[in-house]
Amino acid sequence: MKVVIAGGTGFLGQALVNRLLADQHDVVVLTRDDGRTRRSERVNATRWVPNGEIGPWAATIDGAGAVVNLAGEGIAEKRWSAAHKRRVQESRVNATRSLVEAIRAAASPPPAFVSGSAVGYYGTHWGDEEVLTEESPAGDDFLAGVCLRWEAEAARVSARTRVAYVRTGLVLDRNGGALPRMLLPFKIGAGGRVGSGRQYWPWIHLQDWVDLVRWIIQTPTVSGAFNATAPHPVTNAEFTRALGRALHRPAFMPAPAFALRLMFGEMADALLLAGQRAVPAKASRHGFTFRYAEVNDALGAIFGGP
Numbered sequence: 206m207k208v209v210i211a212g213g214t215g216f217l218g219q220a221l222v223n224r225l226l227a228d229q230h231d232v233v234v235l236t237r238d239d240g241r242t243r244r245s246e247r248v249n250a251t252r253w254v255p256n257g258e259i260g261p262w263a264a265t266i267d268g269a270g271a272v273v274n275l276a277g278e279g280i281a282e283k284r285w286s287a288a289h290k291r292r293v294q295e296s297r298v299n300a301t302r303s304l305v306e307a308i309r310a311a312a313s314p315p316p317a318f319v320s321g322s323a324v325g326y327y328g329t330h331w332g333d334e335e336v337l338t339e340e341s342p343a344g345d346d347f348l349a350g351v352c353l354r355w356e357a358e359a360a361r362v363s364a365r366t367r368v369a370y371v372r373t374g375l376v377l378d379r380n381g382g383a384l385p386r387m388l389l390p391f392k393i394g395a396g397g398r399v400g401s402g403r404q405y406w407p408w409i410h411l412q413d414w415v416d417l418v419r420w421i422i423q424t425p426t427v428s429g430a431f432n433a434t435a436p437h438p439v440t441n442a443e444f445t446r447a448l449g450r451a452l453h454r455p456a457f458m459p460a461p462a463f464a465l466r467l468m469f470g471e472m473a474d475a476l477l478l479a480g481q482r483a484v485p486a487k488a489s490r491h492g493f494t495f496r497y498a499e500v501n502d503a504l505g506a507i508f509g510g511p
Contacts, residue, residue: 206230206231206269206270206271207230207231207232207233207268207269207270208225208230208231208232208233208269208270208271208272208273208422209232209233209234209235209265209266209269209271209272209273209315210222210232210233210234210235210272210273210275211235211253211255211272211273211274211275211276211300211304212235212236212274212275212276212277212300212321213232213234213235213236213273213275214234214236214238215275216376216378216381216382217275217373217376217382217411217414217415218234218273218275219381220378220381220411220414220415221273221275221415221418221419222234222248224415224416224419225419226248228419230270231248231249232248232249233248233249233251233265233269234248234249234250234251235251235252235253235255235262235265235276236250236251236252236253237252237253237254237255238252249265251265253303254303255276255296255299255300255303256299256303257298257299257302257303257306258302258303258306259303259306259307259310262307263306263307263310263311266304266307266308266311266314266315267311267312267313267314268311268313268315269315270315270316270317270422271315271316271317271318271319271422272304272308272315272317272318272319273319273320273418273422274300274301274304274318274319274320274321274359275321276296276297276300276301276321277293277296277297277300277321278292278293278296278297280293280323280348280472280476281383281472281476284469284470284472285347285469285470285471285472290347293351294350294351294354297321297351297354297355298354298355298358301320301355301358301359302358304318304320305318305358305359305361305362308362308365308366309362309365314362314365314366315366316366316367316425317366317367317369317421317422317425318359318362318366318367318368318369319368319369319371319418319421319422320355320356320359320368320369320370320371321355321370321371321373322352322355322356322370322371322372322373322430323348323351323352323372323373323374324337324372324373324374324407324432324434324481324483325344325346325348325349325351325352325475325481326343326344326348326349326352326353326356326372326430327341327342327343327344327349327481327483328343328344328345328346328348328349328481329344329346329474329475329479329480330404330405330479330480330481330482331403331404331478331479332401332403332404332405332440332480333482334482335482336482336484337432337481337482337483337484338432338483338484338486338487339372339429339430339431339432339486339487340486346475347471347475348475352372355370356370356430363428367425367428368428368429369421369427369428369429369430369431370429370430370431371417371418371421371431371433372430372431372432372433372434372483373409373414373433373434374406374407374408374409374432374433374434374435374438374481374483375406375407375408375409376408376409376410376411376414376433377408377409377410377411377503377504377507378410378411378507379507379508381411382411384507387448388452390458390460391448391449391452391454391455391456392452392454394454394455394458395458396445396448396449396452396454396455396456396458397445397456397457397458397459397460398441398442398445398456398459398460399441399445399459399460399465399477399478400441400459400460400461400462400465400477400478401441401462401478402440402441402442402445402459403440403441403442404440404441404478404479404480405438405439405440405441405480405481405482405483406438406439406440406441406444406480407432407434407435407438407480407481407482407483407484408434408435408438408439408444408500408503409433409434409435409497410435410496410497410503410506410507412496412497413435413495413496413497414433416493416496417431417433417485417488417493418433420488420493424491426491427487427491429487430487431485431487431488432483432484432485432486432487432488433485434483434484434485435485435495435497435498435499435500435503436484436485436489436495436498437498437499437500438481438482438483438484439500440480441480443500444500447500447501447504448504450501450504451501451504451505451507451508452508462478465477465478466478
């Protein structure tokens with residue numbers, strides 16, 4: 206099968222590309238810089254301009270078995286300014302619009318379109334116990350608004366191809382994503398909870414995230430939203446204790462909320478101090494099995510547990 210991946214040079218995209226190659230699929234990576242992507246007999250880096258329109262790259266969509274959309278400006282790359290927030294939203298909406306227009310124009314459209322989203326869809330939750338499934342309503346903050354527009358853009362092609370939205374949580378891996386940034390305080394003995402520690406951090410091991418996307422591509426009976434989170438979300442306090450155990454380091458030095466707000470501004474509330482108790486109700490209901498359902502098992506595997 207030929208799989209086209211927009212955003213295939215990023216953290217999640219590279220992991221998915223490698224797994225699809227191991228599965229003997231042909232992979233086309235749409236990238237703004239084709240020099241970042243290695244070429245091989247089964248990987249082709251095709252330059253695109255994700256501006257909401259189609260271009261010569263759209264020929265790669267015709268006849269593909271699936272298209273995966275992971276394109277977008279990094280949310281936590283820098284402190285949120287009005288300009289950065291605009292780039293975060295526009296990069297996702299415009300990239301999705303370009304792919305949708307290419308699918309609509311294809312003589313042989315792909316049977317599956319898997320588009321990125323995030324658990325930020327549900328808005329900020331301040332340590333409450335509400336369990337959030339794919340049927341839960343959207344929030345009303347900045348990230349929720351981004352996710353709503355992101356998913357609505359992808360939905361425009363649902364009459365032509367099967368569409369799924371992957372609402373991703375905190376993806377755990379030793380070499381990428383948010384986890385490496387958390388390690389320094391623990392290494393110097395200053396790790397601990399963030400803010401109150403009562404906020405839920407919906408997490409997922411990178412291997413399970415990749416397997417979930419593969420499963421969605423390969424399961425023609427599933428569509429719509431999927432929470433890409435492990436079955437057992439934990440509070441931040443529970444997460445940091447588990448991380449301390451995995452690293453054999455103490456985890457008793459809290460990071461106070463006021464200090465995080467001074468450092469990160471609005472982003473601190475959205476990404477660190479609040480959270481979502483999101484569970485993968487839909488994937489579990491349809492028979493997907495998580496390799497890492499418990500955070501201790503996931504972190505133990507990542508850091509070479511006993």
